[in-house]
Amino acid sequence: MDTFFDEWPFISQVALVLFLLALSGLFSMAETSMLSSNRHRLRAMAHGGNAGAALAERLLKRMDSLLSVLLISNNLINTILPILVTGIALHIFGDSGLVLSIATLVVALLIIIFSEITPKVIGAAFPEKIASNVGWFILPLTYVLKPLLWFINSFVSRLMKVSGLQASTDNGVMSKEELRSLVLESNRFVSTHHRNILLNLFNLENILVDDVMTPRSKIEVLDLSRPIDEVIEQLETCYHNKLPVCDGDSERIVGILSVKKTLSLLGNAELLHEDFRSLLNEPYFIPSGTPVLQQMQFFQDNQQRLSLVVNEYGEVLGLVTFEDIVEELIGEFTTSFSNLSNDPHWLADGTYLASGTASLRDLNRLLKLDLPLDGPRTLNGLILEKLEAIPDYDVSIRIAGVVMEIVQFDEHGVKTVKLYQPLSQPNQD
Structure with missing residues (x-):
């Protein structure tokens, strides 16, 4: 050579x-x-x-x-x-x-x-x-x-x-945590809003209907035992598409009424309670602790958009709709926050005035906090659990690094709380 x-x-x-x-x-x-x-x-x-x-x-x-x-x-x-x-x-x-x-x-x-x-x-x-x-x-x-x-x-x-070695056969299949990390690092290619939707999708499997439902105290119920004039007035001023209906006993829901179906009846002069009872649909009850993904599948399979959440004794705890689950993915449909301050951001002085009924999940998401979610689901419940009593005077408390000043309370619980932004967080306008 x-x-x-x-x-x-x-x-x-x-x-x-x-x-x-x-x-x-x-x-x-x-x-x-x-x-x-x-x-x-x-x-x-x-x-x-x-x-x-x-x-x-x-x-x-x-x-x-x-x-x-x-x-x-x-x-x-x-x-x-x-x-x-x-x-x-x-x-x-x-x-x-x-x-x-x-x-x-x-x-x-x-x-x-x-x-x-x-x-x-x-x-x-x-x-x-x-x-x-x-x-x-x-x-x-x-x-x-x-x-x-x-x-x-x-x-x-x-x-x-x-x-004793075996070649890998996963062909590059990514695990859930690897995919989550990929989404977190995709800020150059995916907008913040779309990235948050993807991350929320990963979190859905760990969320229960209890986390997204409207609590029982905030549900508007139509009582057919009331005079017909009061029933009609409530339907005329109602801003919901569907109403749970009871008949004397507010704890026993007998059906779900589509408000749209009642519009053709409201012009009649002689309406009876039976006219509305004939329009009732059977209520769907789901047990507390049902995963959100399972409930979403139920809505799709049964062409339903509303279910009532009940505990082991059959007591209604709240109401969950298909829109509640979608909002968990993409955020609120409106800019009004009935259970929070009008502006869902820290104020210039680093404080935030929140309702006691505010959801801890909403506060964490909107204010970038890390309040515990493994117990109570509202700010009032978290404070009462920490204090182990309903306060009878103004008091301040620190939970998960957040200083909370109780501004307003009554015999039922905490009504209004002023939150102070943690020092480690940058101030948001």
Whole structure:
């Protein structure tokens, strides 16, 4: 081989060495770009019509064959290069130990700089772009080297089996926490609003209907035992689409009335209670502690939009609608916050005036707090749990790093609370 190479013109010998260095660098760049590329991004590029990305995704499905082709080709070139460079050095400077040492050092530096470090840095910097282009010359090599690949991969598989190792078969499938981290780091590509929706979607599986329901004390109920004039007046001034209906006993809901269906009756002069009873739909009761995702599936399967939440004794605790669940995902539909201050942000002086009935989840989301959610669901409930009594005087308390000053209270509980922004939080306008 040396004799044959020595017969080449000097320019041809140098050109061959440079070509092999570049080819080795190309294999190193291909290896790094393939291993560093994001498979989900490659899949998106492939779906967008990028044939090179589709080919790269196909090659990555057989990681053993891909690595074998790249490593065999690269190592074969890196084995030949020292021989060629040494031959050139001996031809120019003669046969001596010093020449061999210098030639070995030179070829090592050339391989490290031009065939390893530089191309791998480039491959890591532009993984998907390079991976979607290098597959076209890797694919033919997989067919040319197929017999050798079969032998090597069979040997490696047996060796791993003997060693008790098992190759991963998840094909890059991401876990829920990995996907959550990806969403959190996607601020350059996804708007804050859309990112929050995605994060809320992850949280839905940990949310119960109790977290999103309207509590019993805030439910408007139509009592059909009242005089017909009062019933009609309530329907005319009602701003809800559906009303739970009782018949004397406010704790026993007998049906759900669609307010829209009653509009055609309200013009009649002689209306009776029975006219409204005939329009009642059967109420749907769900147990407290039902996961929100399960309830959303129930709404979809049964074409329902409202359910009543009951405890183990059958007592109504609250009401949950399909809109309540959607709002948990995308936020409030309106800008009015009946249970919070008009402006859902810290004031310039770092305070916030909140209703005692304010939801802890809403306060955490709107004010960037970390109030505990594993117990009471309202600010009043959290304070009463901490104090273990209904306060009979103005008092301040610190919970989860938030100073709370009780401004207004009565014999039933805390009505109004002034919150003070934690010092670690930046002031919001």
